[in-house]
Amino acid sequence: MAEFVQVVVDGVATGSIYGALALALVLIFRSTSVVNFAQGEMAMFSTFVAWGIHQAGVPLGLALLGAFAFSFAAGAIIERVVIRPFEGGEPLTLVIVTLGLFLLINSAAGWIWGFNNRSFPSAFPDSSVTIVGARLDVESLGIVAVLIVVVGLLYLLFQRTGIGLAMRAAALNPDASRLVGVRVGRMLMLGWGLAALLGALAGVLVAPQLFLDPNLMGGVLVYSFAAAALGGFDSAIGAVVGGWIIGVSENVAGTYVNFIGADLKILVPLGIIFVVLLVKPSGLFGSPEVARA
Amino acid sequence: MSLLEVEGLYASYGPVEALHGIDFEVDEGQTVAILGPNGAGKTTTLRAICGMVDTEGSVSFDGESIAGKATEDIARRGIAHVPEGRGIFPTLSVDENLRLGAHVRKKGDDVADDVARCRRWFPRLEERSAQTAGSLSGGEQQMLAIARAVMMRPRLLLLDEPSLGLAPILTRELFRVLREIAEEQSTTMLVVEQNASLVLEFADYAHVLEAGQIALSGDAAQLSEDDAIKRSYLAY
Numbered sequence: 001m002a003e004f005v006q007v008v009v010d011g012v013a014t015g016s017i018y019g020a021l022a023l024a025l026v027l028i029f030r031s032t033s034v035v036n037f038a039q040g041e042m043a044m045f046s047t048f049v050a051w052g053i054h055q056a057g058v059p060l061g062l063a064l065l066g067a068f069a070f071s072f073a074a075g076a077i078i079e080r081v082v083i084r085p086f087e088g089g090e091p092l093t094l095v096i097v098t099l100g101l102f103l104l105i106n107s108a109a110g111w112i113w114g115f116n117n118r119s120f121p122s123a124f125p126d127s128s129v130t131i132v133g134a135r136l137d138v139e140s141l142g143i144v145a146v147l148i149v150v151v152g153l154l155y156l157l158f159q160r161t162g163i164g165l166a167m168r169a170a171a172l173n174p175d176a177s178r179l180v181g182v183r184v185g186r187m188l189m190l191g192w193g194l195a196a197l198l199g200a201l202a203g204v205l206v207a208p209q210l211f212l213d214p215n216l217m218g219g220v221l222v223y224s225f226a227a228a229a230l231g232g233f234d235s236a237i238g239a240v241v242g243g244w245i246i247g248v249s250e251n252v253a254g255t256y257v258n259f260i261g262a263d264l265k266i267l268v269p270l271g272i273i274f275v276v277l278l279v280k281p282s283g284l285f286g287s288p289e290v291a292r293a
Numbered sequence: 294m295s296l297l298e299v300e301g302l303y304a305s306y307g308p309v310e311a312l313h314g315i316d317f318e319v320d321e322g323q324t325v326a327i328l329g330p331n332g333a334g335k336t337t338t339l340r341a342i343c344g345m346v347d348t349e350g351s352v353s354f355d356g357e358s359i360a361g362k363a364t365e366d367i368a369r370r371g372i373a374h375v376p377e378g379r380g381i382f383p384t385l386s387v388d389e390n391l392r393l394g395a396h397v398r399k400k401g402d403d404v405a406d407d408v409a410r411c412r413r414w415f416p417r418l419e420e421r422s423a424q425t426a427g428s429l430s431g432g433e434q435q436m437l438a439i440a441r442a443v444m445m446r447p448r449l450l451l452l453d454e455p456s457l458g459l460a461p462i463l464t465r466e467l468f469r470v471l472r473e474i475a476e477e478q479s480t481t482m483l484v485v486e487q488n489a490s491l492v493l494e495f496a497d498y499a500h501v502l503e504a505g506q507i508a509l510s511g512d513a514a515q516l517s518e519d520d521a522i523k524r525s526y527l528a529y
Contacts, residue, residue, distance in 0.1 A: 176380035181397035
């Protein structure tokens, strides 16, 4: 029992990281209808920025804040400079643009920081607490707590503030939003900035568990896409729940089903997704049809 | 000086020109109607004022040129536009739609008073404040769109076919409320309508648009007596 709780909590922690990046994907998809394939690379780059600032002697906390500020600004600038010119164009064009961005950022990181593995420090103490017999890593609990706080803040932003309401309106109907004076372009920049920040968060949370190199987010991005698809690509809560389902199912199956083990555990969440999407193509929480005027 | 001055306004959708140089003015406090058949350019005229189509010519509001300005900046100067098809946000709640109307206003700024006023004018909106706007009936959606525009405290309110799709009794009620709004908030209005007889009762002045040009202008009262108008536009 105690071991099972540990396995589940670790799964929820990993799933929270997928959830954070999936939230970033959903945020951008909802505001600009773009599936941002470069989301993971943007996160990786920001993680390198955090690493670089920390290497220069700045305390980790400040380095993370600096990287978050960088990622927010970079996300907003990418929307304005790279995405905006193609706004309202063919979806396929934007897919190619974000794939190009993926390669560009990946190569740029390699060019600046090289392809060596580097270790990235964790923001959480390397200790564990015992709750009802289960030894839980502080890091796992911390990651879950961070995600829950972030989701809460996003909820407050979008449901309780005027700027959040304007961002939702701009995503739903840009023309009608302009007629009430909403600066739609600025809202899109803000959305991309926030998404990049969420990605950076996922990056600095996952980096201590892996090694920091330009391909840091490759696997995470695939899982995050899976989480977003599972939850419904236009649902924020779906992204988080999708992330958790994937994290927990792969961890539980990998631990308890002998023939699966570490190598095949990726297949378990993919199997679940396959079944869910067969039954409910719009995902667990997605809206069935996104009609656009 | 008029509140809105339009001079030599051309508008086009890509290669297709929809307005071929029109001139008109709207004075502060006036209610002006634009009549005309389908495809005459009525909607385009409103869209051109709001910077939603490519235009040439001059449009000035309160003495300043707004031609070529971004739609959101024009809205921020005090022009509210209730577009054809209403342009509400169907998945947002009625209250959220109203709050969006106050988006450009400063916090505090008696927004709550205006919400109360809108609810007095359109009591149905209060009953349905938590519902999504898409679940409202056509008439209620039109009321919501107008209420949201009023929440902007506009100096000029552009209305595109407010009677479209409404039962006659609702249309009458709507114009009665619009009259009240115009008087209480001294809002200037420019209304595009196909329902000529009704809008000529409501407006002070009217222009008849035909194939992208102004064919006829005059006092609403006079126009409603005009035989040619009766034949062309009031024959229903």
